[in-house]
Amino acid sequence: MTAIANERNGRAGVPNEKLKELLEEVGWRPESLARRVNAAIFAIRRENRQIHHKTPYRWLNRGEVPHAPVPEVVVWLLADATGRDLTFDQVWPGSAPRSSLLLPADHRLDLPWDAGGLLRLLEEWSHPMLTRRTFMVVSGTTLTRHAWQWSQAPVPVLASAAREGDRVTEPMLELVEDIAARCRRLDERHGAAGAAFVADQFACVSRLLRRSRYDARTGRRLTSALAQLAQTSGFMAFDSARDGEAQRWYLTGLRAAHAAGDRALAASVLGLMSNQAMEIGETGDALQLATAAQEAASQGPSTVRALIAARSGLASAAAGDLATFQRLRAQTLDLLERAQDRGEAAPDWAGYVTRTELDAIAGRGMVVLAGQMLTHRSRLLAEAEDLLRGRARTDPSGEPQRSAFRHGAWLGLAHAQAGDLDQAVAAARRAVDRLPGVTSARSVGLLQRLGRELAHARRSPEVKSLLRDLERRLPHAEPPGV
Known part of the structure; x- marks a missing residue:
């Protein structure tokens, strides 16, 4: 882990009252600011470079200004928290003006x-x-207004x-x-x-x-x-x-x-935006974007509507809404059957939309739901395992490998949470074997999460061997707090 050094400027030794006032306004202690800065820097650079949790006291009490990109990150975090456009000088007075990156x-x-x-x-x-x-990243109406503006604008x-x-x-x-x-x-x-x-x-x-x-x-x-x-x-x-x-x-x-003038393609983009919002913890945004995606796809090909229903189910899963998730799952299957019965052609860009792929998406949602609904946990995990298995076991020479890698990691998590260590280890090994040909930081993060969930069973020779392999073959950096 590399510490991020500080640089002094002409005001070194003079307390930074503006920074102090802003922290008081948003209710953050210096330690909280340090944690947020570390998380933001990881998101920007995927590097586990850290500032010490006490370092912001030097910025406050001595007027020190850290090296880039830390000052810009602090300005960004405070602007987002206050809802105001803050200039560099409003946070770091007396320092050389900078154009934020x-x-x-x-x-x-x-x-x-x-x-x-x-x-x-x-x-x-x-x-x-x-x-x-x-x-x-932007969130709230800053993000979702684009979806609603699009739906009202003439082509x-x-x-x-x-x-x-x-x-x-x-x-x-x-x-x-x-x-x-x-x-x-x-x-x-x-x-x-x-x-x-x-x-x-x-x-x-x-x-x-x-x-x-x-x-x-x-x-x-x-x-x-x-x-x-x-x-x-x-x-x-x-x-x-x-x-x-x-x-x-x-x-x-x-x-x-x-x-x-392609509403189906716009719906696909909105669906991906919804899934991203769900992954980063913005469930409200995910639900709004899912609704916008469904409206956009409402007159489109059945295959596209099935895809959007499946992606929208992930937002409902994140919200813990089992009833809506189940309704969207049934809708997905009905639309797939309709497309098949009618011989409807999907757009070229939606050629990857198959029953296997949409099952895997639903399987992910069930793992998410299982973590929130303990009374349904066993049933949801069992269904998730069945739905994820087809994509996770895609032949190493077949396609899509990226989806197989990601859903293989999800299958391992489902097995681990169900207490089936042997199957969890097997799924993890199949996923790891795809690493040389597939680049996917998020899938790697899922495997790292799986390793942490299996760590309690280190006495198992199979688990112990897997954990050694994960340590050896996976990147070491991971988001703080994940």
């Missing part, structure tokens, strides 16, 4: 939901200063504003759409390992929209591909536990799907 995920997204608004957003994405910033007609530049031809469009599909398969196979490549493809399509000549029909196809690339990038960022960046991608994908 931390921005909210919806930075400069207060734009019209028309063609001009989307093109301005894409211009922002291309700015090199913005690409070097770190985006921080724009997007035709090129460029008077010069090459025309987007049909072969070029087909290439763009093929790349979007291949990027999605890259995620399904290898997780977040290809995140930089997918982001580059997003930048290429963005440049076409901003600088090339095309008609409205071509604009819709380009923005559809752009939305798919943003959705894939968002999930890769989420899977890497870069939640602010994931939100930024999702919000951009929502605007692109809107410009494409």
